Structure formats: structure tokens, C-alpha cells
Amino acid sequence: xxxxxxPVLVETLGTVLAAVLTVMVLSYILGDNALFRAASYLFVxxxxxxxxxxxxxxxxxxxxxxxxxxxxLSPGRNFLANVAVPIGLVxxxxxxxxxxxxxxxGLSVALLIGVGAATVVGGAITGTLVPQTRAxxxxxxxxxxxxxxxxxxxxxxxxxxxVLVGTVGTLSYFRFSVxxxxxxxxxxxxxxxRVPLGxxxxxxxxxxxxxxxxIAIAFGVMFAGALSASLLYLAERLQFLAGAAQALVFxxxxxx
Amino acid sequence: MPDxxxxxxxxxxxxxxxxxxxxxxxxxxxxxxxxxxxxxEGEEEGPPPGDVPEWIxxxxxxxxxxxxxxxxxxxxxxxxxxxxxxxxxxxxxxxxPAPAAETPSMxxxxxxxxxxxxxxxxxxxxxxWLLAAKPADEAPAPSPPAEAEAPAWLRGxxxxxxxxxxxxxxxVFDGEGALPEPAxxxxxxxxxxxxxxxxxxxxxxxxxxRPDLAPATLPAWLEAMRPVDTFRSVIEFESSEDxxxxxxxxxxxxxxxxxxxxxxxxxxxxxxxxxxxEVNERQYAQAELLHRLIEDERREARIRPAVRPRxxxxxxxxxxxMLLAVGLPAVTGLxxxxxxxxxxxxxxxxxxxxxxxxxxxxxxxxxxxxxxFDYDAGATGEMESVAGPLLAHLMQRGIPxxxxxxxxxxxxxxxxxxxxxxxxxxxxxxxxxIHLGYLPGGPAAIQLFAASPRQAVSAGFLTxxxxxxxxxxxxxxxxxxSDFGLLAVVTSGSEEAREWIEQGDPYxxxxxxxxxxxxxxxxxxxxxxxxxxxxxxGILSGLTSAVAYEQRLGKVGLAHAxxxxxxxxxxxxxxxxxxxxxxxxxGAVIRPRRR
Numbered sequence: 001x002x003x004x005x006x007p008v009l010v011e012t013l014g015t016v017l018a019a020v021l022t023v024m025v026l027s028y029i030l031g032d033n034a035l036f037r038a039a040s041y042l043f044v045x046x047x048x049x050x051x052x053x054x055x056x057x058x059x060x061x062x063x064x065x066x067x068x069x070x071x072x073l074s075p076g077r078n079f080l081a082n083v084a085v086p087i088g089l090v091x092x093x094x095x096x097x098x099x100x101x102x103x104x105x106g107l108s109v110a111l112l113i114g115v116g117a118a119t120v121v122g123g124a125i126t127g128t129l130v131p132q133t134r135a136x137x138x139x140x141x142x143x144x145x146x147x148x149x150x151x152x153x154x155x156x157x158x159x160x161x162x163v164l165v166g167t168v169g170t171l172s173y174f175r176f177s178v179x180x181x182x183x184x185x186x187x188x189x190x191x192x193x194r195v196p197l198g199x200x201x202x203x204x205x206x207x208x209x210x211x212x213x214x215i216a217i218a219f220g221v222m223f224a225g226a227l228s229a230s231l232l233y234l235a236e237r238l239q240f241l242a243g244a245a246q247a248l249v250f251x252x253x254x255x256x
Numbered sequence: 257m258p259d260x261x262x263x264x265x266x267x268x269x270x271x272x273x274x275x276x277x278x279x280x281x282x283x284x285x286x287x288x289x290x291x292x293x294x295x296x297e298g299e300e301e302g303p304p305p306g307d308v309p310e311w312i313x314x315x316x317x318x319x320x321x322x323x324x325x326x327x328x329x330x331x332x333x334x335x336x337x338x339x340x341x342x343x344x345x346x347x348x349x350x351x352x353p354a355p356a357a358e359t360p361s362m363x364x365x366x367x368x369x370x371x372x373x374x375x376x377x378x379x380x381x382x383x384x385w386l387l388a389a390k391p392a393d394e395a396p397a398p399s400p401p402a403e404a405e406a407p408a409w410l411r412g413x414x415x416x417x418x419x420x421x422x423x424x425x426x427x428v429f430d431g432e433g434a435l436p437e438p439a440x441x442x443x444x445x446x447x448x449x450x451x452x453x454x455x456x457x458x459x460x461x462x463x464x465x466r467p468d469l470a471p472a473t474l475p476a477w478l479e480a481m482r483p484v485d486t487f488r489s490v491i492e493f494e495s496s497e498d499x500x501x502x503x504x505x506x507x508x509x510x511x512x513x514x515x516x517x518x519x520x521x522x523x524x525x526x527x528x529x530x531x532x533x534e535v536n537e538r539q540y541a542q543a544e545l546l547h548r549l550i551e552d553e554r555r556e557a558r559i560r561p562a563v564r565p566r567x568x569x570x571x572x573x574x575x576x577x578m579l580l581a582v583g584l585p586a587v588t589g590l591x592x593x594x595x596x597x598x599x600x601x602x603x604x605x606x607x608x609x610x611x612x613x614x615x616x617x618x619x620x621x622x623x624x625x626x627x628x629f630d631y632d633a634g635a636t637g638e639m640e641s642v643a644g645p646l647l648a649h650l651m652q653r654g655i656p657x658x659x660x661x662x663x664x665x666x667x668x669x670x671x672x673x674x675x676x677x678x679x680x681x682x683x684x685x686x687x688x689x690i691h692l693g694y695l696p697g698g699p700a701a702i703q704l705f706a707a708s709p710r711q712a713v714s715a716g717f718l719t720x721x722x723x724x725x726x727x728x729x730x731x732x733x734x735x736x737x738s739d740f741g742l743l744a745v746v747t748s749g750s751e752e753a754r755e756w757i758e759q760g761d762p763y764x765x766x767x768x769x770x771x772x773x774x775x776x777x778x779x780x781x782x783x784x785x786x787x788x789x790x791x792x793x794g795i796l797s798g799l800t801s802a803v804a805y806e807q808r809l810g811k812v813g814l815a816h817a818x819x820x821x822x823x824x825x826x827x828x829x830x831x832x833x834x835x836x837x838x839x840x841x842x843g844a845v846i847r848p849r850r851r
Contacts (some may be wrong), residue, residue: 029575032564047633051664057695058381062715119700119759126782127758127791135787160428217605218779225775225798228822229638229748231582232799235821236637238583 012251019244022237064090072212166214173211187212294476377845390606499812574832581828585820593823595816599804602785606770606794607649607808615742615768615794616649623741629670630663635774637800640673641814643746645774645805646796647673648813651681655741656730657689660713662702662752667691667717676814690728691717699755706763708739739767746772750780757784757791770794 025040067083077083089108096105138144138160145152173187187208192199203209234236360457499512507513535543585591599609608614619625627647631639649656659670674689683689692709693716695701705712716725733739737760745756753771761769771792773781778797785792796805799822802815 010339026579029572029579031566054664054694055696056668058354058715058717059696094684116698116700119703123703123755123758127761128754131787131789131791132783134789137782138788146786147788148786148793220783221779222776225778228775228798228826229635231822231825232638232641232818232827233634234578234582234825235586235818236641238579238821239586239818240581242587 012248015244015247019241022241028238070086138163165210167212169207169209170214171211172205172207173215175208260499299565359425508837577828577832578825582821582825585824586818589820591820591824593820595807595819596800596804599808600801602795602797602799603804603808606646606796607805610808615770616653619650619653619655619741619768621655623739624658625650625742625744626737626740627657627659627670628743628747628752629659629661629666629673630745630747630752630756631666631669631748631774632663633665633669636669637818638774639669639746639748639772640676640801641799641818642774642796643673644677644814645802645809645811646744646770646772647677648681648809648811649805651674651677651683651688652809654688657683658692658734658740659689660692660695660705662698662755664694664696667693685718685720686720686728688730690719690725690730692725693717699759702755702759703763706760709734709736728788737763738767740767742768742770744770744772748774748777750777752780753777754784761791768793770796772796775799 008062021039021042024035027033028036064087068087071083073079089111093108096102096109139162140157142153142157144156146156152182175187188203188205190201190203192201194200373419399715496511500515502508502510502513585593599607604612604614606614606616608617647657657674658672659667661670670691674683674685678684678689685691692713695705695713697704701712708727714724716722716728719725719728722728726734737743743756743760743764745753747753750773753773757769757771769792771781771785771794773795775798778795781792781795781797784790785795796802799815799818803819806813806815
């Protein structure tokens with residue numbers, strides 16, 4: 001007979017436990033301490049246990065155990081493809097635990113790695129490499145209109161030029177060849193060019209310098225986004241603590 | 257007689273010495289060899305008066321009368337001394353065989369005053385070695401050694417001059433003719449086998465095998481260096497007829513010439529220099545490095561306690577300020593920050609502007625939308641705020657919703673968010689929304705789901721009362737990804753978004769793909785959106801867009817509730833960034849001046 005717990009009590013205990021764990025994690029502001037480490041270990045353990053239970057409930061039990069228990073050899077069930085082959089591959093994979101015939105498990109591993117690599121590479125070529133390359137070579141016609149943003153005219157032309165220079169500069173910065181004897185040489189240097197006002201130092205070659213500038217801007221934008229996300233995490237936790245404290249205080253006070 | 261001897265005599269006998277009676281030293285044939293000795297300075301003076309010991313005084317008298325063993329020259333001296341009365345009190349000793357071959361004594365201590373029998377009679381105190389140095393014709397000839405005492409190898413060798421041994425002419429250049437060539441270097445060790453027989457006998461006899469001695473054992477390294485027994489241990493001399501006649505070179509025509517082949521061509525043990533390794537400094541350093549590596553492997557590593565950095569005061573100050581800036585608006589609602597005055601362009605395309613419909617407005621209400629929750633529990637603070645308005649918009653329109661996740665915990669987070677929004681729009685799980693559950697397998701599973709969702713997902717999440725999740729009426733017409741009216745990927749990272757874009761886009765058909773992404777990952781997803789061939793038709797990111805979305809929906813949700821805390825925290829972060837930049841620039845300016 002399952003134990004019936006008061007839902008309100010469970011909710012209250014859960015809220016209190018969550019508030020305590022939140023405070024333990026926030027104690028890292030004072031430095032690395034036992035409370036923070038205990039909360040971290042607890043989260044890792046709970047997450048691993050929950051993942052294992054989900055894998056059993058939603059993967060192993062319905063896909064491995066149930067087909068064996070409810071053996072259905074009717075032609076419409078396609079026993080070979082749906083049951084025999086997967087179970088055989090699982091059995092071969094389990095043989096890797098045995099020192100002798102463990103080499104047979106390489107068949108399952110090879111199938112996993114081969115199919116996974118083919119899927120990723122194919123998707124990357126058709127979904128990322130070709131479309132992004134084409135996006136960096138958009139027309140410079142001032143009459144063209146961007147399909148998503150609706151930009152047109154000089155605004156779109158400026159954006160297209162920025163994308164073009166940024167792409168070429170970044171690729172020239174990440175040159176994938178090493179000049180002999182200059183492994184640690186800088187990617188660009190500074191040259192003085194005579195201008196009417198005097199000698200002006202300019203980076204040379206220019207494209208790697210521009211690529212470095214674009215990379216720095218991209219990292220800056222990503223850092224700002226990460227900071228923004230972190231502030232939202234903190235705000236959500238502090239709001240939770242405030243709400244939990246308010247609920248506990250008013251819940252403990254009679255008539256509150 | 258020298259003066260010192262005369263004075264000596266005068267002291268002993270008390271009589272003055274007659275002048276000119278004694279021959280001077282060096283005169284007379286018997287003492288020629290003595291007279292030839294160089295005179296020593298002070299010799300004429302002799303010892304000082306009174307320093308003559310008693311044994312000298314009586315010595316000559318004791319040894320006065322001696323038999324025929326006394327040489328003639330010494331007998332004359334004695335006779336002369338006796339005639340002068342110096343030795344008259346001394347009785348002649350018994351005839352004793354003279355110590356013919358007495359070993360010179362090396363003792364220099366004072367001799368006893370009485371005459372010693374070891375001393376040669378009539379030696380006048382001369383040392384034995386000096387007496388032994390006397391010419392052989394004067395001294396008694398030593399008796400020839402007995403034949404039996406001579407070694408065996410020396411018995412047959414007597415230089416009697418009767419036969420002349422073969423001699424090798426001296427290689428002395430006499431100045432005539434051409435200069436002879438220098439003799440070649442000969443390996444003398446190879447000639448050892450040609451020693452004559454009489455020399456071979458002089459070798460020590462082979463010691464007999466003694467069982468009481470342990471056999472000698474060589475160390476392993478010395479055993480390895482032992483020469484290989486290549487040559488014959490016993491050399492057999494061939495007869496002169498069998499010996500090979502040299503046919504070439506300066507020795508052509510000679511018989512019995514040593515062959516050069518055994519020396520040059522025959523294998524033999526390597527010389528000692530070969531076995532010694534020639535190591536340069538680099539090889540030595542590498543060997544040392546290898547040695548140290550091996551030693552380190554053997555050594556048990558000590559566990560060093562982790563060094564804990566002491567938290568600085570600045571860290572506490574920044575932490576407290578951030579907590580205050582974020583927490584104060586969350587608790588008190590103050591200070592208030594102005595809401596966005598206008599909606600971003602991306603939001604207009606997604607949700608419309610009130611006049612022009614957006615992507616969500618164009619979704620058919622009879623086709624379910626698929627929401628993919630690919631974020632962890634730690635990102636709920638941001639993702640629920642941003643995805644909440646989109647979910648509310650879908651529920652406003654009454655569109656059925658199906659959720660899926662490629663993370664084990666994604667279904668729980670989906671249920672949490674849907675439960676928050678469902679109360680306001682009377683959405684019921686199983687009727688209006690359903691969870692497909694966990695999709696394991698990464699990109700390959702995504703592709704499989706896009707092609708055949710029913711094969712990829714069998715069990716659902718929280719599907720009470722249903723034998724299979726596909727028995728739900730929500731998913732009745734779904735056989736592929738294109739059967740969903742919309743695919744929305746809610747993720748905190750760019751990798752999950754890229755996988756769904758790459759694997760799902762070819763199977764979407766006309767259905768749009770919307771990405772709800774964290775602000776930190778937005779720059780990596782936006783290129784798929786702003787492209788001539790966009791893979792993403794709508795993008796929603798950041799709290800600003802979420803607040804604008806809620807304004808568009810006329811709803812106050814999680815985005816509005818966190819807007820104040822977000823603003824306060826962002827302001828504090830900007831202040832700290834500005835202060836840090838100023839401090840860095842000031843430090844860079846001041847530091848060189850101090851140097």
C-alpha cells in the first residue's frame with residue numbers, strides 16, 4: 001500500500017529544502033566551503049540518479065525488456081528489424097565487459113560511431129557550411145532586400161560588406177598553415193605609412209588584424225549575453241527565496 | 257799518515273806519530289781503488305780529539321792476527337799497527353771462515369764496544385757494503401753455486417765461451433746507402449707461442465685443481481666482454497714442407513710466413529674500446545630524463561592538499577553589491593525600470609505587431625506544435641522567462657502542444673513550465689498538451705525522429721491512461737516532422753539548436769522553425785536566421801524581447817516580474833565593468849611612471 005503524503009506538506013518541505021540548497025550554493029560568495037561542496041555533490045548525484053531512472057523508464061524497459069517479454073512473431077511486427085537486431089547489438093556491446101570476446105563488441109561501437117559521424121557531417125555540410133558560405137557571398141546590389149529583416153538599400157549594403165570583410169578577415173586570422181620557422185610569429189605586424197600628417201602605423205597584413213577585431217567583438221557580445229543570462233538566474237533564485245521566506249513566515253503565523 | 261790519524265794514534269798510545277812512516281792514502285797498489293776516491297773536505301783533519309770511541313781504539317788490535325783469510329793489504333796495515341804497539345794487547349781471534357759474501361748491513365745504530373764477530377777482521381770500522389765493493393781479485397772469491405741450486409732453465413746455459421749463440425745484427429744505420437725503413441709494428445702477443453722450449457719451462461707450473469677452493473665466477477658484464485673463442489687454443493706447427501710459400505709482397509718466396517688473414521679477416525671478439533658507448537651530452541641528458549621518468553613512476557605520489565585561494569575583500573564587496581542590486585527590486589519592487597518602448601524586429605516577425613500577423617498567428621490551430629525543451633534545470637531562470645510568452649501565445653490561440661527533449665531532465669522542465677501557463681488558459685495534460693518524453697541518441701536520433709517520429713519515440717512522459725503516447729488524439733495526424741504546425745527549440749546552448757537546424761530542417765517542409773535561445777548563445781544562432789536561405793524563421797532571445805512579447809500579449813508574466821531585478825543587476829554590472837576599466841587604464845598609466 002503506497003504511503004499517502006499531504007501534498008501541502010510535501011510542497012512546503014520541498015520549498016524549504018530548495019531554499020536551503022540555494023543558500024548553500026550562494027555561500028560560494030564567501031569562498032569555497034563545505035556547504036557549497038555538499039550542495040554541488042548532492043546536485044550531481046540527484047541528476048545522475050534521475051537520468052538513470054529516465055533511461056530505464058523511457059528507453060530500456062519499453063525498447064529492450066518489453067519486446068522480449070511480449071514476444072510477438074507475427075509478420076506485421078517485423079521481429080527481425082525491431083527486436084532481434086537491436087537485442088543482438090546490445091548483447092555484443094555487453095560482451096565488452098568480458099575480456100576475451102569483448103572484441104566482438106566493437107561491431108556495435110563501430111556502428112554507433114559510423115552512423116553518428118555520417119549524420120553529423122552530412123547535416124553540417126547541408127545545414128551549416130553551404131548556407132553560411134552562400135550567406136557570406138550575398139549580392140552587393142542596392143536594390144536587393146533581405147528576406148528576414150527587410151533591410152534594403154545602403155543599410156543592407158553596409159551589412160553585406162561587414163559580413164564579407166568579417167568572414168574573410170576571420171578566415172585569414174585562423175590560417176591553417178604554419179610558416180616554417182615562424183610557429184610563434186604574430187599574425188600581423190605594424191608598418192609606418194607616410195601621410196601628410198606624419199608616419200601613421202597601420203597593421204600589416206590588414207585582414208588578419210580585422211579578423212582579430214571581429215573575433216574580439218563576437219566574444220564580447222557572447223560575454224554580455226552570458227552575463228545577462230546569469231543575472232536572470234540570480235534574479236530568479238532571489239525571487240524564489242523572497243517568496244519562500246514570505247510564504248513560510250505568513251504560513252507559520254496564525255491568520256497570516 | 258794523515259794528521260788526523262797521527263793525532264788519533266797519539267791520543268791512544270800517548271806517543272807522537274813518526275813523520276813520514278805511513279804511506280799516504282792512495283799510495284800503494286793494493287789501495288789504488290781507495291786512493292782514487294775523491295778527497296773529502298776535512299778529511300785531513302779527522303775526528304776531533306777525544307771523540308774516538310773505545311771500540312775503535314781496541315778494534316784494530318782485536319782483529320790484528322787473522323789467518324790467510326785476511327787480505328794482504330789489510331795484513332800490512334795490521335802489521336804496521338802492531339809494530340807501532342797499537343794492537344799488541346789484542347789477541348788474535350780463532351780462525352774463522354771469513355764472511356765472504358756477507359750482506360751489507362743496513363743498521364746504523366751505535367755498535368757495541370766489544371768487537372763483533374760479524375765484522376770483518378781488520379776492517380777498521382769500514383762498513384760491510386764498502387768491503388763488499390772491493391775488487392774481486394782482492395776479496396775472497398765466492399764459492400760457485402752448486403749445480404743443483406740453479407733453476408732448471410739455467411742449467412744448460414753456461415757462458416763458457418765454447419759456443420757462440422746466434423746473434424741478430426744490430427740495426428744501426430751506418431750512414432751508407434739508403435735509410436732503412438722503420439720496422440713495422442708487430443703484435444707481440446701473437447709471438448708468444450714461439451717462445452723457445454727452455455723459456456717455456458720457466459713458466460710457473462699449472463696449479464693443481466684444488467677442491468677446497470670455490471671456482472671463480474665472473475660477473476655478468478665481465479662474462480659478456482670475454483673474447484669469443486675463435487682462435488685455436490693450441491697452435492700446431494706445420495712442417496717446413498707443408499708451410500705455404502709467400503707469393504706476393506716483400507716477403508715473396510719465404511716459407512712459413514705468418515698469414516695476415518687470421519689477423520685481418522677472421523672474426524674475433526670486439527676490442528674493449530668498441531664495447532664502450534660513446535655518448536654525447538644530448539644523449540646523456542635524454543638518458544637522464546628517461547631515468548628520472550622511470551624513477552618517478554616507481555615513486556609514490558604524495559597527495560598535496562589543494563591550495564585554497566583566500567577570498568579577497570573585493571570579491572565580497574562585488575558579491576554583496578550584486579545581491580543588493582538584484583535582490584532589492586525582487587523583494588520591494590524598487591527601483592522601477594522603464595519597460596521597453598518598442599518591440600525588436602525579430603519579435604515583430606515572430607508574434608506580429610497587432611496589425612500584421614506573425615509566425616505564431618499563422619500556425620493552423622488544428623495542427624499540434626512541437627516544443628523541444630533542451631536545457632538543464634540551472635537555466636530555468638532565463639528560459640522560462642523567455643519561453644513563457646511564446647507558450648502563452650500558443651495557448652491563447654488554443655493550439656495543441658507536444659513536448660520533447662534530448663535531455664533526461666527536459667520533460668520535467670517542460671511539465672513545470674506548461675503547468676505554470678496552463679492554469680491561465682485551461683490547458684489539460686493529455687488533452688491539450690502531451691509529453692513525448694526523452695529522445696536519446698543525439699543527432700542520429702533527431703534525424704530519425706524527423707523522418708519517423710513514431711519509431712523514434714514510443715513511451716511518453718506522464719501519459720497516464722494511454723497505452724502509447726501516439727494514441728493521444730493530439731498526435732493523431734502526425735507521421736512526420738512536417739505534420740507539426742511549428743517546431744520551436746527552447747535551448748540554452750547553441751549546439752542543440754544547431755543539431756535541430758541541421759537534422760530537422762530537411763524534414764520540416766513548410767512548417768517554420770523557431771529558436772528560443774539564451775542570450776549567451778544568440779550570436780551563434782543568428783546567422784541561421786539572417787541569411788538569404790534562412791534555416792530559422794523566428795528567433796526569440798533575451799529578457800527585453802520577452803517583456804516586449806508579454807506587452808504584445810497584454811500579459812504580465814515571469815518576464816515582467818524579473819525585469820526590475822534584471823535592470824538593477826545589469827546596472828551594477830555596468831558600473832563594475834566601468835570601474836574595472838578605469839582602474840586598469842590608471843594602473844597601466846601609473847605603473848610605467850613608477851618604473
